[in-house]
Amino acid sequence: MDGIPLALTYDDVLLVPQFSAVRSRQEVDCAAAFTRQISLKVPLVSANMDSVTEARMAVAVAEFGGIGVIHRFLPIQAQAAEVTRVKRYQSEIIESPQTISAHATIAEARQVMERMGIGGLPVVDPNQRLLGLLTRRDVLLADESVLVSERMTPRERLVVATPEVTIAEARRLMSGHRLEKLPLVDAQGRLAGLITAKDLSRDVSLGRATRDDKGRLRVAAAVGVVGDYLERAEALREAGVDALVVDIAHGDSQAMLTAMGELRERLGDLSLVAGNIATAEAAERLIQAGADALKVGVGPGSMCITRLVAGAGVPQFSAVLECAQVAQRHGVPVIADGGIRYAGDVAKAIGAGASTVMLGNLLAGTDESPGLVILRHGQKMKVARGMASHEAGLDRALRDDPAQGWARWEAAESDVAAEGIQAPVAYRGAAREVLQHLLSGLRSGMSYSGATSVPEMWRKARFVRQTLAGIKESGPHDVAGF
Numbered sequence: 001m002d003g004i005p006l007a008l009t010y011d012d013v014l015l016v017p018q019f020s021a022v023r024s025r026q027e028v029d030c031a032a033a034f035t036r037q038i039s040l041k042v043p044l045v046s047a048n049m050d051s052v053t054e055a056r057m058a059v060a061v062a063e064f065g066g067i068g069v070i071h072r073f074l075p076i077q078a079q080a081a082e083v084t085r086v087k088r089y090q091s092e093i094i095e096s097p098q099t100i101s102a103h104a105t106i107a108e109a110r111q112v113m114e115r116m117g118i119g120g121l122p123v124v125d126p127n128q129r130l131l132g133l134l135t136r137r138d139v140l141l142a143d144e145s146v147l148v149s150e151r152m153t154p155r156e157r158l159v160v161a162t163p164e165v166t167i168a169e170a171r172r173l174m175s176g177h178r179l180e181k182l183p184l185v186d187a188q189g190r191l192a193g194l195i196t197a198k199d200l201s202r203d204v205s206l207g208r209a210t211r212d213d214k215g216r217l218r219v220a221a222a223v224g225v226v227g228d229y230l231e232r233a234e235a236l237r238e239a240g241v242d243a244l245v246v247d248i249a250h251g252d253s254q255a256m257l258t259a260m261g262e263l264r265e266r267l268g269d270l271s272l273v274a275g276n277i278a279t280a281e282a283a284e285r286l287i288q289a290g291a292d293a294l295k296v297g298v299g300p301g302s303m304c305i306t307r308l309v310a311g312a313g314v315p316q317f318s319a320v321l322e323c324a325q326v327a328q329r330h331g332v333p334v335i336a337d338g339g340i341r342y343a344g345d346v347a348k349a350i351g352a353g354a355s356t357v358m359l360g361n362l363l364a365g366t367d368e369s370p371g372l373v374i375l376r377h378g379q380k381m382k383v384a385r386g387m388a389s390h391e392a393g394l395d396r397a398l399r400d401d402p403a404q405g406w407a408r409w410e411a412a413e414s415d416v417a418a419e420g421i422q423a424p425v426a427y428r429g430a431a432r433e434v435l436q437h438l439l440s441g442l443r444s445g446m447s448y449s450g451a452t453s454v455p456e457m458w459r460k461a462r463f464v465r466q467t468l469a470g471i472k473e474s475g476p477h478d479v480a481g482f
């Protein structure tokens with residue numbers, strides 16, 4: 001057994017404080033790449049777990065500057081619908097705006113405006129061709145029975161743009177002409193979208209949100225490597241997904257390499273994240289297979305019992321360190337997935353060479369995760385579960401076949417060792433608050449290392465190992481009032 005290497009986890013190490021010229025932690029820029037093609041202002045990713053990420057969480061994380069990965073334990077169309085929900089959310093470009101006919105009355109127009117809470121309606125003919133625009137001002141003092149066609153601003157007096165307009169061009173046009181609404185019109189004169197000044201001004205307050213070049217929030221989604229995964233991948237791409245996370249428990253496998261080949265062929269240059277892995281050799285293999293980012297972590301997850309059941313895994317700090325050394329040589333980002341319990345762990349993961357960290361447990365207890373708040377011994381909790389738990393497996397079986405699901409699951413899976421558990425997690429309020437706490441901790445950790453950017457952190461971070469006594473000294477301290 002000579003030569004068995006030692007592997008460490010976050011608790012085993014500390015960042016060594018170093019000379020720092022950073023005057024304020026606000027100077028620290030945490031921007032990093034999620035994949036080779038997608039960069040984030042905040043290197044935080046929500047996990048593709050059914051107790052963590054559906055559209056609501058993905059929106060919250062993307063608005064904060066990170067990205068969410070929609071889990072794959074939904075029927076294909078339902079998962080694609082979650083992606084669509086994110087892509088449409090608060091988008092500056094409303095792709096299917098509410099419209100009205102020129103023959104409608106002002107009374108009807110008022111009703112629509114009030115019901116939908118909107119201040120302007122594009123007026124279209126039955127073929128969706130734009131005829132004019134009716135705003136709140138136009139209906140204000142108008143007689144109820146007057147027709148929309150008599151009060152609208154007609155098409156020839158409207159400033160419009162093509163559906164390909166960039167947000168920057170739209171902003172220039174709207175500010176130059178003092179427009180509140182900019183209809184987008186295709187080559188056939190049909191309404192293809194609407195940009196409103198209100199949505200653009202909201203964008204300024206969400207300046208660090210993760211957006212695509214059309215201004216829509218970015219979102220990723222998970223797929224597997226067997227069964228309907230290709231069909232699922234195509235549906236997700238159709239829905240506008242920005243990256244696919246090819247996610248299996250043992251990513252260093254032939255099944256993964258085959259799937260990567262098929263996906264690359266079908267999806268062209270769509271960002272593909274591959275995982276999970278924990279060794280340098282696996283990192284090299286997945287990069288050669290075309291991965292645009294690597295998801296690293298075998299067994300560190302809070303809901304995960306792989307290491308107990310299978311005896312396999314690598315303590316997470318070492319796994320990240322080892323994979324990142326290979327990945328950085330190829331310019332491929334590493335996502336440190338699982339085992340983040342404190343904000344300091346985020347700084348340690350980035351210091352070890354990761355670009356981003358993926359969070360399960362810490363986000364599972366927030367308002368935006370799927371599932372209800374429960375009360376347990378008077379404490380507010382939510383329920384989280386490992387995706388390889390019996391509970392998750394049984395739920396999937398019942399969803400796919402409500403009548404026979406239980407029997408099928410018992411026959412096929414109940415004697416398979418679960419590699420995950422279900423457990424209550426503390427309720428933590430809004431996801432934004434958890435994310436802010438982690439981001440502040442990361443900024444502090446980087447500033448202790450004298451780094452003002454993630455690449456600088458990779459160069460400068462130095463670690464010491466600590467003993468159990470060191471871990472105890474690190475806290476939390478058993479002191480009254482702490």
Ligand code: XMP
Binds near residue numbers: 358388
């Ligand atoms: P945290 O510690 O943030 O970790 O909750 C989230 C990550 O845990 C992984 N995961 C699992 N791993 N069995 C496993 O071996 C499971 O049932 C399971 N469910 C989630 C996953 O990588 C996730 O992002």
